[in-house]
Amino acid sequence: MAKQVVPESDRRRRRPTKQGGVLSHALIVETALRMLREHGSGGLTVRRLGTALGADPSTLYRYFRGIDELTLAIGDELVGRALRGWEPSGAWRADLRELGLRIHSAYLAHPQAAVLTASRVTGRSHEVAADEAVLGLLRTAGFPDASAVRIYQAFIDQSLAFAALDAASLALPDAARRADEEVWRATYARLPAESHPHIAATAHLLVERMNRSAYPTALEMLLDSAEAQLAAVPGRAPGAGGRTPGRSAPRRGGGTAPQAGPRGGRPGRLGGDG
Amino acid sequence: MAKQVVPESDRRRRRPTKQGGVLSHALIVETALRMLREHGSGGLTVRRLGTALGADPSTLYRYFRGIDELTLAIGDELVGRALRGWEPSGAWRADLRELGLRIHSAYLAHPQAAVLTASRVTGRSHEVAADEAVLGLLRTAGFPDASAVRIYQAFIDQSLAFAALDAASLALPDAARRADEEVWRATYARLPAESHPHIAATAHLLVERMNRSAYPTALEMLLDSAEAQLAAVPGRAPGAGGRTPGRSAPRRGGGTAPQAGPRGGRPGRLGGDG
DNA sequence: CGGCGAACGTCAATGGGGTTGGCATAAGGT
DNA sequence: ACCTTATGCCAACCCCATTGACGTTCGCCG
Structure with a gap:
């Protein structure tokens, strides 16, 4: 069994599946999103995903450590789309x-x-x-x-x-x-x-x-x-924000637009049991 | 197989389990809450819950149509506790x-x-x-x-x-x-x-x-x-609310305190696919 | 251009899950 | 005391995630 999953960037050998498809993280995530849409939130299973990709279910474990890691990758994809552009x-x-x-x-x-x-x-x-x-x-x-x-x-x-x-x-x-x-x-x-x-x-x-x-x-x-x-901040004129409820203001460019930085996460908050 | 689950209020015959316990909706929900606390949010399984209750897993289907209905009952219990008192x-x-x-x-x-x-x-x-x-x-x-x-x-x-x-x-x-x-x-x-x-x-x-x-x-x-x-409502003096951030105000009694009414739910919102 | 090692897809098996149909039995009403 | 039937139990079904071993083929290196 694969102890370590090879990160996407290090992948060289792409061997086609029995049914001819060529796998990748992106393709798997994309297919998973489609399957979720079609079969509902409970419809994402390794077996079904394997079938949809034309690959053996266990193949997915070459790409993700488990279904949980795949789930996080899907979430990451959504966040990425939110900020795109x-x-x-x-x-x-x-x-x-x-x-x-x-x-x-x-x-x-x-x-x-x-x-x-x-x-x-x-x-x-x-x-x-x-x-x-x-x-x-x-x-x-x-x-x-x-x-x-x-x-x-x-x-x-x-x-x-x-x-x-x-x-x-x-x-x-x-x-x-x-x-x-x-x-x-x-x-x-x-x-x-x-x-x-x-x-x-x-x-x-x-x-x-x-x-x-x-x-x-x-x-x-x-x-x-x-x-x-x-x-209410001392030394500040009121009404500094653009008041345009329900509509987005026109673009003026400039300002802060950082790109994706190093890895990080929103950790668990509050104290409590597990 | 039971087509219909008998509602809690109609139950007459309470037959003890092989291990002596007597089941009820309340006991099941309570036990489920304990199991969730002990085994984490993925730890609620019909089989395990059966074991904890000293009953066969399938017995639970005499009380709930499925694990989903049990889940909703658990949620209901939490809401109830929030309002209690x-x-x-x-x-x-x-x-x-x-x-x-x-x-x-x-x-x-x-x-x-x-x-x-x-x-x-x-x-x-x-x-x-x-x-x-x-x-x-x-x-x-x-x-x-x-x-x-x-x-x-x-x-x-x-x-x-x-x-x-x-x-x-x-x-x-x-x-x-x-x-x-x-x-x-x-x-x-x-x-x-x-x-x-x-x-x-x-x-x-x-x-x-x-x-x-x-x-x-x-x-x-x-x-x-x-x-x-x-x-900003016309004909109304400002500052009508009790301004006590972070602390609850002392009770004065009176006012509106309805008890649980007939069944109802927060339905799904927005239009979209399934 | 040929060989070799590793990467990758596949197979088969394991242990667990929800759910169901059939059955035995004891609880309650009569 | 009897009969009905609600109720608990058993065994079975099918699906799931995950793993270990295996064979194949890719791509590097000489």
Whole structure:
């Protein structure tokens, strides 16, 4: 058995599969993404993936140490897509908004994959870039370091957390999702006003809203609060951010746009058991 | 084979297990929670749960349609615990804060279980109560219905989303979590200032903060924004909320405290594939 | 141009998982 | 005390991830 997986960059001999395909990390990840889309978040299995690639299942262990490592690679791919082509405009609020929405929608473009990876620490290459960018936006905007770090963490985690939550809904099989929506409509829309006055009074609004992600709202609220905090910083004029709710500001170029740095990860937080 | 699972309330004949135990939904869920704590989030298996209960694995199918239904029951239990004993004080901001923190920490008290359930739609009994409570707090505070619904959704989803994210960290095996923290420290603390100036400048703050949940910060920011929106409502004096960051306000009793209502769930949101 | 070592794909096997159909039995109502 | 049937148990099915040994073929090196 292979004790060590050969890193992609060191691969020389590419031997075609019995069915003629030539494997690579990229091809495997891509195929895995397709399989997740087609078979749902539980549909990624080594056997099936092997079949789809026209290779023996065990072959995959030449490329990844196990299915977990493959999962992380998939997550890394999603993060990479989120940042691809992004450039700051110079208006911190608009930039943060766009960054958040990009991360969110990159995950939601592959909900089944996002379910598996969004709340996982990838420990891979694209995260440092995003972190540096966010911190840069905040510090350049004038936030003191302590605030910048606090807000940065809330921003990043909020984006990932909502991505995971929203992906879970999207990843449900169509039938199950429709059934869930029906339950919602049937239950909430009919709660008697005596027992649940507030739900009853707003049922129409609830039914209408509940099919949309709350992330844009939550993000905007976070930016509101940040902007207010910035205005309160001594020696600073209020209203420094680009206030353009729901739309991204035009690009102005310049600013901080770091590329992917060395490996790093968002480690586990809080103390607790295993 | 049993086509239908007998609901807990209809059970009459309780036949002891070969090893003497008497099963029930409650006992099974409780045992499952213990097993998750002891064996990690992947450690809940029908076979193992059967052994722990002193029963044949297949017996569990007399109580739950499958492991998925059991999972949802576990989630429901966590939600129930979050609300147990909660009462509003009358100060909307303090009440929302406490509610959010309660939900968050109820999940985090069982991280391995939370990982499995926090981003799942439980479709069970305790959610309506929480929803009514949150909507009630907001509408009573004076938010117009449209705002109340928007903020309610952001609040609830943010709480669940962070619970899932934070639980994922806590649920890691001790060794993996420590390793992750070390990676973080080793990588971020040593990034050269030339390539990553902002991370380098705030490394000490980052390392210090990253082991804590960002949820309290994000929650406070959401409440900030809500309070500002409330102040802007025509015909309303500013500063209506109890401003007591980080502490819960003293109880005053009264207010809206609905009990668990009929079944209902947070359905899948957004349109997308399955 | 020929050989050799290692890289790579394949095979077969292991241990574990969820789930099911059939069956024995004891619990409860009568 | 009897009968019904809910309930627990058994054995079996099929799928999964992972591993170790094996044979083939690639690509380097002389």
